[in-house]
Amino acid sequence: MTSSAAERQSFGPRLAAAMRRAGPLCVGIDPHPGLLADWGLDDTAAGIERFSRTVVEASTDRDGTSLAAALKPQVALYERHGAAGFAVLERTLQDAHDAGILTIADAKRGDIGSTMQGYASAWLEDGSPLAADALTLSPFLGYESLRPAIDLARNTGRGVFILALTSNPEGASVQHALGEGQVSVAADIVRRAAADNRIDLDTTDAADAAASAGKGAVLGTVGLVVGATIPDTARRLSIDLAASGAALLAPGYGAQGATTERMRLGFDTAWPQVLVNSSRGILTAGPEVEALRTRIRLTTEDITG
Incomplete structure (x- = not known):
């Protein structure tokens, strides 16, 4: 059983503590057909x-x-396997909780009104079989369309990761475009996330985390997804990621070409906020548990070395 919201610390401090304790690595669980075949x-x-x-x-x-x-x-x-796949996902989330590891459901949900509220309830509400510690969200129906998920995450001690700067070639046509006030769409998303996180960073949880951290970042409820292969894009768009108070989920390390050196240079002063995601780079070491553990340790050493 998961702990209740009343017992649960805010997501930002929980993630920051996990990153200090285990290192800033997020392991992607991507059961692609090809990987399944490679694992027999x-x-x-x-x-x-x-x-x-x-x-x-x-x-x-x-x-x-x-x-x-x-x-x-x-x-x-998981969804491609229908109800049976979702049942596996439920058990996977519970296994991770039982192991004491935070979970991020990479669902990229985004909608309006009661539909967004439904997605929020499914992934972020206590008692839901799909409840994860955090959920990825797409803001391209407008940042405020995500409000039901952001508010529910804050109220239940969970988090969200909002797409801001993605590395897919199609993303730039939307994310780099100038919107209201001649500011890029990505910059506006980061600005709004920072405003949400300032609410969190005024809380006792955040103050306590800052006092006890010693090093590392103090993070809010709202994280951002920023491609590991393009962190320097933020600088070119005049986006200050370090000031966002956001955990920066960075997919693209390893198999997709991002290196630790390139990420450190690109993220610059925001590097302490970066949660580096590696999926194929780790999963190709399977199916033996010890081989996977070794790959996870080596990946963490490379990121933190």
Whole structure:
């Protein structure tokens, strides 16, 4: 069973503590058909369950110590198996919770009104079988359309990660475009996220986290997704990521070409806020648990070295 909102610390301090403790690595759980085949597994609900539970097991050491700050299951790859796939996802989220590792449901939800409220309830509300510690969101129906999810996340001690600067070639046509006040869409998203996080950073939780952290970032409820291969784009668009108070989920490390050196240079003063996601770069080491653990340790050493 998950803890109640009344017992749960705010998401930002929880993530910051996990990053200090285990390192700033998020392991993606992406049961692609090709990876399943490489692991000798069938492309079925049973196959993705074996795959997912193996990744969760490998993300903790034999003594139960977490080897990653977070796990990020790719929801689409469960959804393609229908109800049976969602049942596997529910068990995967629970396994991660039982192992003491934060979860980010990579669902990229975005809608308006009661529909957005429905998505928020499904992924962020206590008692929901799909409740994760955080949820990825798409803001391109307008940042405020995400308000039901942002507010529910804050109220339940969970978080959200909002797409801001993605590395797919199509993203620039929207994210770099100038909107109201001749500010890029991406800059406006980051500005609004920073305003939400200032609410969190005035709370006792955040003050306590800042006092005890010693090093690392103090983070709010609203994180941002920024591609690991394009962090310098923020500078070119006059976006101050360091001032956002946001955890920066950075997919693209390893198999997609981002290196630690390039990320450090690109994110610059925002580097302490970066949660580096690696999926294929780790998952190709499977299916043996110890091989996956070794790859996770080496990845963390490379990121933090």
